[in-house]
Structures are given as structure tokens and as C-alpha cells.
Amino acid sequence: MNTKSNNNELTEPQAADQENDQKNKQQEAAEQAAIEKRRDYLKSESTRITEIAGNEPNSALKCIHQLSVAGGATEATYIAIEQRVVADQDTAGAYHLALMAQNTPDLPIDARQLIELVVNKGDNDQRLALLKNLPLPPVDMIKEQILASDDGDAIGLMNAYLQINPEGYGSHHMLGSGQADRIVPLSPGNSLDLK
Known part of the structure; x- marks a missing residue:
């Protein structure tokens, strides 16, 4: 028997490599x-x-x-x-x-x-949503607009949020602190109409 393989024939490992x-x-x-x-x-x-x-x-x-x-x-x-x-x-x-x-x-x-x-032109729900959702919101600008609106509910929500988060770091920061991932929705009057 001839133990040498023909140069034209591939060994089994070579054939497997070629197939791969x-x-x-x-x-x-x-x-x-x-x-x-x-x-x-x-x-x-x-x-x-x-x-x-x-x-x-x-x-x-x-x-x-x-x-x-x-x-x-x-x-x-x-x-x-x-x-x-x-x-x-x-x-x-x-x-x-x-x-x-x-x-x-x-x-x-x-x-x-x-x-x-x-x-400057949004409502307080949108301003509060920005405050809570932006990684680094413009806290002073938002605070100024909400206070100028004389909306007691929005002012209360803003103050409560800033009390637990005085720097105003948004949800990005709070997620790092172990809070659940959640985006605060806009006011109900601004729901998406996606026809």
C-alpha cells in the first residue's frame, strides 16, 4: 500500500479547514x-x-x-x-x-x-420632566420659570425633587444610585398621536 497521499488530495484536517x-x-x-x-x-x-x-x-x-x-x-x-x-x-x-x-x-x-x-415656552409638566430626565438639566432656568408661573403644585413637586436631589442631576445620575430606569412622561395633553 502506498502510505503517501497524492499532492492533489487533501488530508482530512486540511479538508476540514478548507470547509470551515x-x-x-x-x-x-x-x-x-x-x-x-x-x-x-x-x-x-x-x-x-x-x-x-x-x-x-x-x-x-x-x-x-x-x-x-x-x-x-x-x-x-x-x-x-x-x-x-x-x-x-x-x-x-x-x-x-x-x-x-x-x-x-x-x-x-x-x-x-x-x-x-x-x-421658556413649555408647560410646568414639561419643565419638571426635563429636570428629572436630563443628565445635567439647567436647574436655575427651570426653577425660575416654574416659580414665575405661580403654580403651587408644580412648585411643590419641584421643591420636593430638589430636596432629594439638590444639584438637579437627572435620572441618569439617579440610575447610578440604584433607582429604577424610568422616563417621566410629559403632561397628558401632549400624548403622541401617531396615525
């Missing part, structure tokens, strides 16, 4: 195809959401919701939504977009402008 290499290449190709499909989907959704923001007044909350469902968007989409919020002076949209910007620092959004819109 082929499977790895197929898996990488499938993963790359999935990435491309996801990228195309996000581009398509981004274009659609950008068009809504550009053409439909008071559509910021609808766009933010659809952006969340899509799982992301292009920079142009975030900018279009921010422009819609500012054009409409939409404090509910500003609140949600500001939270997104605070939690995702590389978004092309001027969170400070949005926060100031909520503080």
Missing part, C-alpha cells in the same frame, strides 16, 4: 448582505421621514416616533426634525428630541436650543 474557511466566507457574505440591506432600509426611511418633517407642520412627534421604530436615521433626518420643532415652536417635540440628543452625544442637534424652547 468556506463556511466563514459564506457567513461573512451573508452578514455583509444583511448590513447592506439594513443600510438601504435606513436610507429609505430617512428620506421618507425627512420629507414628512419638511412638508407637514406639527409633525415632529410623528417623525421622532418613526425614527425610533426605524432604529436610526441619517444626519439630515435629525436636522430636518429639529428644524420642524423650531419652526413650529413645538415644546413636546423639543423635549423628546433634547432627550435623544442628551443620550446620544454625536447627534447633529443643538440640544441647548431645544431645552431652552421647552423651559
Whole structure:
């Protein structure tokens, strides 16, 4: 018997290695195809959401919701939504977009402008929600607006919150302290209408 294998024939370990290499290449190709499909989907959704923001007044909350469902968007989409919020002076949209910007620092959004819109033109429920949900809220600005409103309930809620959290560190800080993860909702009058 010939104990030497022919150079054209693979040993069993070599054949297994070659088969594994082929499977790895197929898996990488499938993963790359999935990435491309996801990228195309996000581009398509981004274009659609950008068009809504550009053409439909008071559509910021609808766009933010659809952006969340899509799982992301292009920079142009975030900018279009921010422009819609500012054009409409939409404090509910500003609140949600500001939270997104605070939690995702590389978004092309001027969170400070949005926060100031909520503080200066929003209601006390929105101001209190900012106070509780932003990692570093503008405590003095919020406090000044709530005190100027003469709303006893809101002043009481603000004082109670600031008593346990004098620096006004938002929920981000409190989560690190072992508190449950929870975002304080806006006032009932600002519920999302997502038709």
C-alpha cells in the first residue's frame, strides 16, 4: 500500500479547514448582505421621514416616533426634525428630541436650543420632566420659570425633587444610585398621536 497521499488530495484536517474557511466566507457574505440591506432600509426611511418633517407642520412627534421604530436615521433626518420643532415652536417635540440628543452625544442637534424652547415656552409638566430626565438639566432656568408661573403644585413637586436631589442631576445620575430606569412622561395633553 502506498502510505503517501497524492499532492492533489487533501488530508482530512486540511479538508476540514478548507470547509470551515468556506463556511466563514459564506457567513461573512451573508452578514455583509444583511448590513447592506439594513443600510438601504435606513436610507429609505430617512428620506421618507425627512420629507414628512419638511412638508407637514406639527409633525415632529410623528417623525421622532418613526425614527425610533426605524432604529436610526441619517444626519439630515435629525436636522430636518429639529428644524420642524423650531419652526413650529413645538415644546413636546423639543423635549423628546433634547432627550435623544442628551443620550446620544454625536447627534447633529443643538440640544441647548431645544431645552431652552421647552423651559421658556413649555408647560410646568414639561419643565419638571426635563429636570428629572436630563443628565445635567439647567436647574436655575427651570426653577425660575416654574416659580414665575405661580403654580403651587408644580412648585411643590419641584421643591420636593430638589430636596432629594439638590444639584438637579437627572435620572441618569439617579440610575447610578440604584433607582429604577424610568422616563417621566410629559403632561397628558401632549400624548403622541401617531396615525
